[in-house]
Amino acid sequence: MSVISPYEHKVCYYETDCMRIVHHSNYLRWFEESRVYFLDAIGYSYARMESLGVLSPVLGAFCDYKSPARFGDTVLIFPKLNEFNGFKFSVSYEVIGKESGALLATGGTRHCFADGNMRPIRTKKEHPDIYEAFKKLLNADVALKK
Amino acid sequence: MSVISPYEHKVCYYETDCMRIVHHSNYLRWFEESRVYFLDAIGYSYARMESLGVLSPVLGAFCDYKSPARFGDTVLIFPKLNEFNGFKFSVSYEVIGKESGALLATGGTRHCFADGNMRPIRTKKEHPDIYEAFKKLLNADVALKK
Amino acid sequence: MSVISPYEHKVCYYETDCMRIVHHSNYLRWFEESRVYFLDAIGYSYARMESLGVLSPVLGAFCDYKSPARFGDTVLIFPKLNEFNGFKFSVSYEVIGKESGALLATGGTRHCFADGNMRPIRTKKEHPDIYEAFKKLLNADVALKK
């Protein structure tokens, strides 16, 4: 089992709001950044997947906010592929403060594979390389390297 | 029971992504817009609440995406206050295409009341006017007027 | 000469940053919102233009910030089409506080017409209806109605 480093994101000034914390909507954007990174880390790329006409729209998303992130913080995001059947997949996420080690948020997203007209794609048959890449992600462990 | 019109939002060009649909993170922003509108509609304002030092940070949020919104669409958002105990509250949302009438998404957010240092505020005792405003929202019905 | 009302935008919570003012990047987004509105106001729509494969990418943009907008404010945006030759156009903008009447910002954007492959389009010949719509905008006056 390969060990992948967590995705690292430095909080941007424009991600904060007048409550002086990161606006809650940005966590969904960080989840997305970490998915792109995650696929990259096992040698496949979202951009390549999309150039083949394979999209992975979000069917559902949630986030539970434990402790706010602020400008100046760096956060680590640990994505985990929980389910994948060639047609749909779900990912869960933990957001950890890099310096504090505190759990800032947990969340999840559900996706399908679809073409540009939002018609479903079954990757096992139509895109076996994508199917294999996601199979690898199922067994990937995202953890801080020791 | 008062009847409040749904919140209307015209999809912005910058809200779309290269999948040619609205980026999923924006639904959490629309939910927020509709909360501000909702409180306005019963005669209280978020800006006034914040000027008193009362924040309402998001503890959790979710959205289930049924059908994509696109540039050129106008969406109607129907917020509903489901729970409120003076200290925490939760809101659910339906997003409907204005022209199509189709259900585009459903979602929810959970909040508490807190001061600028993220210490909890009990509105019944400390801010009875805010308490009364939210009590009114519990009984408000958001619906298209006939 | 037709008189068009200014575009009205209520500042969103998520548009603010931890300086407690609207993040400066959002003014470019408001300019875009006002362009879409502006074209709508003379009976043409951006969405229709795009459905014909006519894009209007931004070649340049600037904004001078005079006084910050904050959550709770409503701003009025007065767009003005300054130049249009069928192939390129430029728009200038004034952002005014609705309540205060104060000038908050001025700015401008430059555009061309292009197809999905970013090849230039000459509207006079290829899309006379778009050409006529922009000609009308050249003579439109955006002002508060008395």
Added chain:
Amino acid sequence: MSVISPYEHKVCYYETDCMRIVHHSNYLRWFEESRVYFLDAIGYSYARMESLGVLSPVLGAFCDYKSPARFGDTVLIFPKLNEFNGFKFSVSYEVIGKESGALLATGGTRHCFADGNMRPIRTKKEHPDIYEAFKKLLNADVALKK
């Protein structure tokens, strides 16, 4: 003269729009990211500056777009401090495609130093450490290391 590497940014999916290119407003956000990085690179931090109550609001910003960035691209941003008198400063930027080496955009921002109530701050007298940090930036060269 110290040589600082350019700021590197991987285009995020959510930064694109339905024209399939990066939305033009995001370049102002990238400029901001690169300013934060730039100050970091000479050993000072925006977060520390803000914790001392010293803000640097944007007085003006512009961007000229030469060639669009797309999802999958990585861009390099070369910031340059052009003027600094202890009270105001201006920064210019070049955005280069990392793989293509092509110039994608150029731009600039103007800033002052201000406190939380937007009152001007003269750093030479009130915050000599910030004054010295910016003096160092005036002499910093942002370039690809050979």
